[in-house]
Amino acid sequence: WAQGSPLPDYVGWKNADALIVHSANTLETRRDAIGRGVLTPSDRLFVRNNLPAPDAGIMQDSEGWEVNITGVNHPRALTLAELKRIGVETVVSVLQCSGNGRAFFAHGASGTPWTVGAAGCVAWTGVPLRELVRELGGVAEGMNYLTGTGGETIPAGLDPKSVMVERSVPLAALEQALLVWEMNDEPLSLAHGGPVRLVIPGYYGVNNVKYVRQVAFTAGQTDAAIQATGYRMRELGEPGSPEQPSMWEMPVKSWVTSPLTSASPGRTLIYGVAFGGVHGLAGVEVSVDGGSRWAEARLLGPDLGRFAWRPFVLATELAPGEYRLVSRAKDDQGQVQPEERTDNDQGYGHNGWKDHGVTLTVA
């Protein structure tokens, strides 16, 4: 990227101090930059591209960007300008990479070593896909999946199926799916999938297809590698296959964001973020002794709906010494974050509370 610049060009507008640059295609929000608000500022949000981002030129005529809709009774292509006339809704949701927390796996899972910052909470504005589908005569008979295809150009010489970003999610996700053109009240940037992105609130990041070119209702899941063998929960050393659980719905999760290393003795406010994933959040507890005793934290900020996260705070008195701060959230179905991670080959889906703790020195 540009010489002397800490960030690649396509994300040059971001706040470099808030980000850890793992590579040109993977940037993580620093744990101490997550902040205490409900919404993650766009210039701090993590970025993850499986393929290099398309040329910035695709943003020139964003209103003319076409999305092909198939597997409905009246299939057709619509431009962004046309999509904007069908309907609009704003939904706040947590965007989290399947591999967030990978750095905590002991087996050295291959892939970006994200700790907690491959996640953020943002407001998406776009047309509810169910309204668009109604306009197009409804989903055609026999379709079980909603399949989105990314608009990247496939590098020459590669088998498209091996690298293309094409993901299928169960048809039930049509209830909350959106085709979005704004993030945090601004036109959707190229880095986050502009001109148009498929967003599936409550589902892992990979299902939220950027620069979406096609939305297809399909009988089966796509055979693109990113779906068929990639993003699957599988035993260590086992190859990926379509029978293994796919990274779809996100479970309940939380982590402490401040303080992270040191504090002065006395009154200490412990902050963090918590979310229910595909379900609503019921509450979150904090422990300062590694999980022996827990206290209910206070949820902060407005409740921006089932798919959003809530910042939380717990006020404590801490004498000089060492403390292990951990948090444990519960969703509205009564599911609580487990203590341990579920080991799996690729280091996906880590929501165990123990590994997400931090050691604090009070002096």
Ligand code: MSS
């Ligand atoms: N889309 C497209 N088109 N491409 C790519 O690469 N990636 C994924 C999603 N989507 C992609 C897409 C992922 S994987 C993720 S996380 C996300 O996206 C991210 O986002 P951002 O906005 O942050 O960047 Mo993992 O599960």
